[in-house]
Amino acid sequence: MRAHNFSAGPCTLPVSVLEEAQAEFVDFHGAGASLIEMSHRGPQYLAVHDEALALARSVAQAPDEFEVLFVGGGATMQFGMIPMNLLHPGEKAGIALTGSWSKKAYSDGVHHGALYSAFDGGPDYTATPTTDQLQIEDDTKYLHVCSNETIGGIRFPTLPDLGVPLVVDMSSEYLARPIPWDIVDVVFGGVQKNLGPAGMAIVYVRKSVIERAPANLASALRYQVYANKNSMYNTPPVFTIWMTGKVLKWIESQGGTVGLERAAAAKADAVYGAIDESDGFFRSPVATADRSHTNVVFRLPTGELEQQFLAEAVELGMVGLEGHFSVGGLRASMYAALPEESVWTLVDHMTSFKERS
């Protein structure tokens, strides 16, 4: 019996992928060893690696001007790698501060390049900026935005097109919205939500941007090295890449980014519907137009009711509904592989809990 898994990441993955991996795990296609026990330079792993890279390109519909890179270390490492690779001394970039993850990108990134705040939605971070709220300085190399703030539960309904190339952290809605390739230089995200187990980021980066990266970077921190070496300069996170390839194939079968976007919107509508129809019993703290499709943050009238709601949810087989420890409250993270049935289980619980309270 699988739980209704609302965890924010790592999170639920398609059962078909887990079962396929289980069947292949101990003896990979008759090789007498698991794939994770073999050389990453051997033919079995190379085929898996190349297929996963090709799927990461095709599912995202990334054009030829972009490299597709598998980089160990998660999305957090990109907070440093991006300014390292994109900014030379004296160059600057803006960042829209919309919540925890863009703030972290800023505090890490300033060690490696001149980042400035182009918008600060604090202290509450309940809305993303409109284009005219973004203050872009002259000679800005890029604007960093977090398309969906996983903790605060806000999302850019449209990515800002201001004539400045975007660097977009899409971790918590990765490949669940089409990427506007014309206006981005870098798209990145950890894979451990929509795409696979933890352990790496997929980074889409414009070729012309990494060609001009500063020379003084260690190999593992240089995008061009990943591009030249097929994301295999050093030992890649083989298990994560293997599983991510399977999930990408599953995403393809779900209609790719357009299919995932539609499914995410439907799940989000169901839960926001339950909030909006509760006469204020459930409250969403975020601006309606900027509501996240994947991380629905909500509150109940009191902390006691929130605890009771969570305890009953666990009884009903739902896990991961507590809000991030930094903000409290509740959060339903509904990534690509979360079945609709889990969403309806949550909505039923919300409706019945409100009626009984």
Ligand code: PMP
């Ligand atoms: N950005 C966003 C939007 C995230 O949600 C997260 C993780 N929850 C991160 C960055 C950091 O990712 P990682 O843990 O892979 O470093």
